[in-house]
Amino acid sequence: MRYAFVDESYSRDRYFVGAYVVREDQLAIVKKAVHTALRYAEGFGVHAAAELHGYEIMSGKDAWSPLRGKARAALSVYRRALAEIAAVPGARAFVEGVDIPRLNARYRYPQAPHQIALRHLLERLNEYASRVGDRVVVIADEVPDQQAHAMRMASYQSLTTGGYKPRKLARIEFPITFGKSAESPGIQCADMIVYLYRRVDAHEHLDDRAARSARELWTETHPLRPSARRWDP
Structure with missing residues (x-):
C-alpha cells in the first residue's frame, strides 16, 4: 500500500x-x-514543536519567527528539510496546478480551482499506482467543505472523473481522509514540496534572487523524481 499525503498552495493566479x-512501511522513516x-532548525532558535510549513519558513511567520529577516538561515533550513524528505527510499512527489485567470476566461461557470487540481x-x-x-x-490537509470534496472524489471511482479523458480511479482508496498537518509529518512534507513548486512556477513574479533561490x-x-504540471485552459 502507498500513502499519498496531499496539501495545496495558491496565489491569485495559480x-x-x-x-x-x-x-506504508516507510511511514516511520518519514x-x-x-x-x-x-532538530536542525532548532540550531537557528526555532522551537522543537514547530511544523514544517514552506510559507512560514520563508517569511519568518508564527513558530518560524526566529528566521524573520534571515534569508540565508531560512534557505538553509528549507534545504535541509527537503534533503531529509527526498532521502526516504522510493518516495515520489506529484504536483498538479491550474492557471486561474485562464480558467475563468475560458469557462462561464468554471469549477473551483482546488477541485480541478485535486x-x-x-x-x-x-x-x-497502476504502474x-x-x-x-490519500491523506489530505484539512480544507473548507472537505466532506463535500470527499463525496465528490469518491464518485470518481464508481463513475468517472469526467473532463477530456474521463477515467475511473480504481487504484485510489476512498473516502479520502482529511487530517491536521500537526499530526501528520507526511502532510508537512507535501506542504514543503507544493509551496516551493508554486514559487518556482511564479518565477516571472519574483525578483532574480528569489527566483534563483527557488x-x-x-x-x-x-x-x-517529481512530476509537476500546470493546466492552462
Missing part, C-alpha cells in the same frame, strides 16, 4: 495541489526525517 507518496529537519492529482496518483501494481491511501532549492527534490 492553484497547485501536491502529493508526497511513500510506502516521521524521523521530519524530526531530523526540525482531480488531476488523483488521476496522476491512480496512473502511478507499480499497488493501491493508494530553482536551486527545487534541485533538492530530484531524488523524488
Whole structure:
C-alpha cells in the first residue's frame, strides 16, 4: 500500500495541489526525517514543536519567527528539510496546478480551482499506482467543505472523473481522509514540496534572487523524481 499525503498552495493566479507518496512501511522513516529537519532548525532558535510549513519558513511567520529577516538561515533550513524528505527510499512527489485567470476566461461557470487540481492529482496518483501494481491511501490537509470534496472524489471511482479523458480511479482508496498537518509529518512534507513548486512556477513574479533561490532549492527534490504540471485552459 502507498500513502499519498496531499496539501495545496495558491496565489491569485495559480492553484497547485501536491502529493508526497511513500510506502506504508516507510511511514516511520518519514516521521524521523521530519524530526531530523526540525532538530536542525532548532540550531537557528526555532522551537522543537514547530511544523514544517514552506510559507512560514520563508517569511519568518508564527513558530518560524526566529528566521524573520534571515534569508540565508531560512534557505538553509528549507534545504535541509527537503534533503531529509527526498532521502526516504522510493518516495515520489506529484504536483498538479491550474492557471486561474485562464480558467475563468475560458469557462462561464468554471469549477473551483482546488477541485480541478485535486482531480488531476488523483488521476496522476491512480496512473502511478497502476504502474507499480499497488493501491493508494490519500491523506489530505484539512480544507473548507472537505466532506463535500470527499463525496465528490469518491464518485470518481464508481463513475468517472469526467473532463477530456474521463477515467475511473480504481487504484485510489476512498473516502479520502482529511487530517491536521500537526499530526501528520507526511502532510508537512507535501506542504514543503507544493509551496516551493508554486514559487518556482511564479518565477516571472519574483525578483532574480528569489527566483534563483527557488530553482536551486527545487534541485533538492530530484531524488523524488517529481512530476509537476500546470493546466492552462
